[in-house]
Amino acid sequence: MEFEKEVKYLTKKERRKIPLQHMPEMAPEIRKDCFDEVTLGYSLHEAQMEAARCIQCKDPACVAGCPVGINIPKFLEEIVEGDLDSSIDTVWDKTALPAVCGRVCPQEIQCEIVCVVGKKKGVEPVAIGNLEMFIADWARASGIKNNPAIPPSTGKKIAVVGSGPAGITVAGDLAKKGHKVTIYEALHRAGGVLLYGIPEFRLAKDIVDYELDALRDLGVEIKCNQVIGRTIDIDELLEEYGYDAVFVGVGAGLPNFLNIPGEDLNGVFSANEYLTRANLMKAFDFPNVDTPIIAGRKVAILGAGNVAMDAARTAVRLGAKSVNIVYRRTRAQSPSRHIEIHHAEEEGVNFHFLRSPIEFIGDASGRLVGVSCQVMELGEPDEGGRQRPIPVGDEHQYIDCDLAIIAIGTSANPLLTNVTEGLELNRWGNIQADPKTGKTTKDKVWAGGDITLGQATVILAMGMGRDAATSIDEYLKTK
Amino acid sequence: MYEVVAREEMADGEIVSNEILAPQIAKKAKPGQFVIMIANERGERVPLTMAKVDKEKGTITVIYMVVGKSTRLFSSIKVGEGFRDVVGPLGSPTHIEKKDGTVICIGGGTALAVLHPITKAYFEAGNRVITIVGARTAKHLILEDEMRAVSTEFHICTDDGSKGYHGFGTDVMEQVIAKEKIAEVVAIGPVPMMKYTSSLTKKHGIPTVVSLNPIMIDGTGMCGGCRVTIDGKTKFACVDGPEFDGHQVDFDGLIRRLQAYNLEERCSDNEYCKLND
Ligand SMILES: Cc1cc2nc3c(=O)[nH]c(=O)nc-3n(C[C@H](O)[C@H](O)[C@H](O)COP(=O)(O)OP(=O)(O)OC[C@H]3O[C@@H](n4cnc5c(N)ncnc54)[C@H](O)[C@@H]3O)c2cc1C
Ligand code: FES
Numbered sequence: 062m063e064f065e066k067e068v069k070y071l072t073k074k075e076r077r078k079i080p081l082q083h084m085p086e087m088a089p090e091i092r093k094d095c096f097d098e099v100t101l102g103y104s105l106h107e108a109q110m111e112a113a114r115c116i117q118c119k120d121p122a123c124v125a126g127c128p129v130g131i132n133i134p135k136f137l138e139e140i141v142e143g144d145l146d147s148s149i150d151t152v153w154d155k156t157a158l159p160a161v162c163g164r165v166c167p168q169e170i171q172c173e174i175v176c177v178v179g180k181k182k183g184v185e186p187v188a189i190g191n192l193e194m195f196i197a198d199w200a201r202a203s204g205i206k207n208n209p210a211i212p213p214s215t216g217k218k219i220a221v222v223g224s225g226p227a228g229i230t231v232a233g234d235l236a237k238k239g240h241k242v243t244i245y246e247a248l249h250r251a252g253g254v255l256l257y258g259i260p261e262f263r264l265a266k267d268i269v270d271y272e273l274d275a276l277r278d279l280g281v282e283i284k285c286n287q288v289i290g291r292t293i294d295i296d297e298l299l300e301e302y303g304y305d306a307v308f309v310g311v312g313a314g315l316p317n318f319l320n321i322p323g324e325d326l327n328g329v330f331s332a333n334e335y336l337t338r339a340n341l342m343k344a345f346d347f348p349n350v351d352t353p354i355i356a357g358r359k360v361a362i363l364g365a366g367n368v369a370m371d372a373a374r375t376a377v378r379l380g381a382k383s384v385n386i387v388y389r390r391t392r393a394q395s396p397s398r399h400i401e402i403h404h405a406e407e408e409g410v411n412f413h414f415l416r417s418p419i420e421f422i423g424d425a426s427g428r429l430v431g432v433s434c435q436v437m438e439l440g441e442p443d444e445g446g447r448q449r450p451i452p453v454g455d456e457h458q459y460i461d462c463d464l465a466i467i468a469i470g471t472s473a474n475p476l477l478t479n480v481t482e483g484l485e486l487n488r489w490g491n492i493q494a495d496p497k498t499g500k501t502t503k504d505k506v507w508a509g510g511d512i513t514l515g516q517a518t519v520i521l522a523m524g525m526g527r528d529a530a531t532s533i534d535e536y537l538k539t540k
Numbered sequence: 541m542y543e544v545v546a547r548e549e550m551a552d553g554e555i556v557s558n559e560i561l562a563p564q565i566a567k568k569a570k571p572g573q574f575v576i577m578i579a580n581e582r583g584e585r586v587p588l589t590m591a592k593v594d595k596e597k598g599t600i601t602v603i604y605m606v607v608g609k610s611t612r613l614f615s616s617i618k619v620g621e622g623f624r625d626v627v628g629p630l631g632s633p634t635h636i637e638k639k640d641g642t643v644i645c646i647g648g649g650t651a652l653a654v655l656h657p658i659t660k661a662y663f664e665a666g667n668r669v670i671t672i673v674g675a676r677t678a679k680h681l682i683l684e685d686e687m688r689a690v691s692t693e694f695h696i697c698t699d700d701g702s703k704g705y706h707g708f709g710t711d712v713m714e715q716v717i718a719k720e721k722i723a724e725v726v727a728i729g730p731v732p733m734m735k736y737t738s739s740l741t742k743k744h745g746i747p748t749v750v751s752l753n754p755i756m757i758d759g760t761g762m763c764g765g766c767r768v769t770i771d772g773k774t775k776f777a778c779v780d781g782p783e784f785d786g787h788q789v790d791f792d793g794l795i796r797r798l799q800a801y802n803l804e805e806r807c808s809d810n811e812y813c814k815l816n817d
Binding site: 247248288316318324327330348349351352353427475 | 568582583613627628629630762763769779797799800
């Protein structure tokens with residue numbers, strides 16, 4: 062739909078007529094063979110048209126729906142006005158990583174689900190996530206960084222353990238207050254799950270690198286190859302290294318296994334291992350890089366969350382002939398974002414719902430050849446109201462596969478918490494932290510992100526990081 | 541960069557030792573722990589157990605057999621150059637204590653690099669230590685003097701009889717077991733050797749510690765690639781190990797998993813050799 066005049070001069074009535082602006086995407090046949098980003102981003106005109114669909118509610122539900130409370134109507138109207146500098150500032154006021162959030166946040170259950178525009182039958186809500194991606198990409202393309210003038214140094218030092226979204230947020234916020242921040246990261250490259258978990262085709266790694274560079278510009282030092290709890294302990298950071306506070310954002314890096322027979326066969330991987338090989342170690346480029354990966358001709362993915370979709374779509378790109386998602390519940394119960402399921406289907410991934418893996422089958426040399434599944438149906442709802450899958454007699458389905466990837470979630474990694482005294486954990490092994498401030502039971506130590514929440518989301522990790530940074534800053538002022 | 545400060549070749553260059561400047565790691569390292577090393581930007585993450593640690597100089601020493609592309613790359617790094625990444629110390633340290641009875645430390649090949657600091661620690665804890673070392677040939681025997689220096693009794697075995705006893709270390713071990721009360725056996729070497737040793741000691745009811753070397757990536761419990769089956773349960777060698785009760789290890793499973801990338805590795809090594817010919 063085209064108008065004669067610039068978008069900003071449209072009347073309210075004209076604005077209402079604008080249809081949803083679809084996100085341009087690379088065609089499935091092409092993207093199946095490469096790791097390039099699938100979403101191509103709006104043009105300025107598309108962005109302005111989409112932003113103009115917002116009716117500027119007085120009491121915007123979307124802001125309440127956003128875990129970090131971005132002033133959504135404001136940044137959208139600034140896009141419409143063409144005042145992109147103000148728009149990105151409005152976004153940065155609440156989130157440090159809009160280019161990431163615009164791509165990976167589950168907007169459809171946060172801000173977009175409550176959008177009033179979408180309440181009308183047959184009308185889509187405003188594509189807030191796409192617009193967040195647009196404005197952040199514009200800033201990056203223009204070389205603008207979220208680096209305000211830094212107040213004079215306070216002389217206080219903070220150690221941040223882990224360089225995922227929680228750690229990045231804490232580091233940025235505290236550096237902007239004039240504190241000296243050092244990030245300690247266990248892997249040889251920073252970024253957490255954004256780097257080693259979420260694939261390039263969903264989140265280009267140069268976006269993550271750009272954000273890390275912006276942190277360095279703020280004076281944050283990032284030290285890799287530092288496993289806290291092994292290389293240095295938290296108590297050493299506080300006592301010997303003289304940090305005034307420590308933030309722990311080590312994520313939920315412990316893959317769950319199914320504990321079924323045959324799980325140690327060659328060809329059975331955790332999603333963490335498979336994705337780490339592919340993303341962090343760039344094994345798709347083997348033998349130009351030294352880390353190999355089993356490409357798999359027929360692949361079974363066990364689980365149906367975001368991680369499962371990422372693994373499935375990675376397998377497609379590595380050349381698998383058939384990729385099968387096996388999930389013990391139904392499509393409607395899948396914890397994955399709908400867009401991921403949609404993208405996976407477009408790329409030829411098959412779905413087998415109500416199938417519960419019970420055994421991996423191997424050949425004589427210990428290589429995986431298939432997985433046997435129990436057929437399930439939905440039974441009575443559990444306490445949470447979710448219908449529980451129950452076996453249908455002894456009906457089975459056998460799925461041929463030479464590669465199986467287990468993507469049934471992760472738990473808290475005990476490496477650091479086991480050796481740190483005074484840090485209380487909940488019964489799942491997650492660090493206990495005040496939900497408002499991130500303060501742990503240990504003096505001078507805060508925590509946030511997946512290590513406190515269990516496997517959650519990027520935006521929740523960032524939100525907790527922000528709260529913790531505020532609390533740490535207040536604490537440092539009293540000293 | 542983690543600088544190589546000294547480099548030594550053994551067994552006609554088949555085995556290489558690198559002393560690397562890594563003060564943080566040296567300060568913390570305990571016997572039995574390992575590091576993960578990456579040669580360069582494109583390199584893979586390779587776990588190697590530390591053979592020596594010099595806390596004063598702030599260096600660690602690793603010893604490896606040049607067998608594939610990565611170790612070939614490692615061995616091409618000269619003194620003054622360095623590794624892109626070294627991270628550690630990883631894994632749980634060996635549990636060292638004064639035992640009620642003799643300790644046998646048995647090992648072979650490059651694994652002697654792993655066995656040496658553990659033998660030393662047992663010896664220094666006041667144990668009577670009988671060490672049995674094996675190698676294919678005399679030429680392949682490493683750390684002979686170092687091992688002898690930390691052993692109450694010392695035996696050498698070679699497969700071809702070129703030095704010491706002609707035959708397997710386990711033969712010598714059986715003779716020792718027949719003569720005195722053994723409190724513990726520490727067996728570190730190729731997987732089939734650890735498997736066989738453990739099966740022998742199990743018959744005699746002697747507690748046995750082995751050190752496992754599965755394929756690893758992160759070394760922090762994040763990927764599960766290093767999983768091994770211990771007493772029917774899945775354990776992660778990088779955090780729960782690398783040392784385990786030899787009587788409970790599923791060695792066949794380990795052997796199988798170690799071969800997972802044989803094809804890919806050979807291909808990578810061939811490419812590399814072609815390029816560097
Ligand atoms: C494949 C995959 C896809 C996902 N997709 C989405 C999505 O689409 N949308 C969404 O919102 N969320 C998604 N998530 C979840 C999201 O990535 C996480 O919730 C988020 O990254 C958590 O952030 P964090 O900062 O707590 O931890 P992480 O991102 O896990 O970062 C923790 C960092 O700490 C480091 N570390 C761990 N232990 C130590 C130690 N002892 N010392 C030093 N450093 C240490 C780790 O190496 C890591 O770099 C996905 C997760 C995965 C795995
Ligand atoms: S090496 Fe990844 S979990 Fe052990």
